Amino acid sequence: xxxxSASSPGSEAGKLKEASEQFEAILIRQYLxxxxxxxxxxxxxxxxxGAHLYQHMITDVLANQxxxxxxxxxxxxxxxxxxxxxxxxxxTPEE
Numbered sequence: 001x002x003x004x005s006a007s008s009p010g011s012e013a014g015k016l017k018e019a020s021e022q023f024e025a026i027l028i029r030q031y032l033x034x035x036x037x038x039x040x041x042x043x044x045x046x047x048x049x050g051a052h053l054y055q056h057m058i059t060d061v062l063a064n065q066x067x068x069x070x071x072x073x074x075x076x077x078x079x080x081x082x083x084x085x086x087x088x089x090x091x092t093p094e095e
Contacts, residue, residue, distance in 0.1 A: 016082055020075035021067050027074060029063035 033055075040055045067075060 013083070016079055017075070020079040020082070023078060024072060024075040025063045025067035028066050028072065029059055032059045032062055 036055060036059060040051065040058070066072065
């Protein structure tokens with residue numbers, strides 16, 4: 001499959017890649033939310049709304065950046081599983 005056709009947002013492969021990366025970001029966000037909760041809580045054990053919002057922002061940015069970096073590989077595995085032979089043929093440029 002051509003790299004240009006796979007990355008174009010209008011193609012099926014481009015849509016699949018974007019959806020796979022978004023799914024990976026959701027998974028990473030859930031992992032990070034649990035991992036960062038003890039780190040970002042204040043010493044009193046209280047759960048202030050400002051601290052919760054700050055934790056959400058940090059988790060969201062980290063998850064998005066990690067999913068775009070392809071370091072986890074969940075998106076690429078999901079993309080391989082969901083790609084059908086018909087999708088590969090549709091996105092192949094005609095000669």
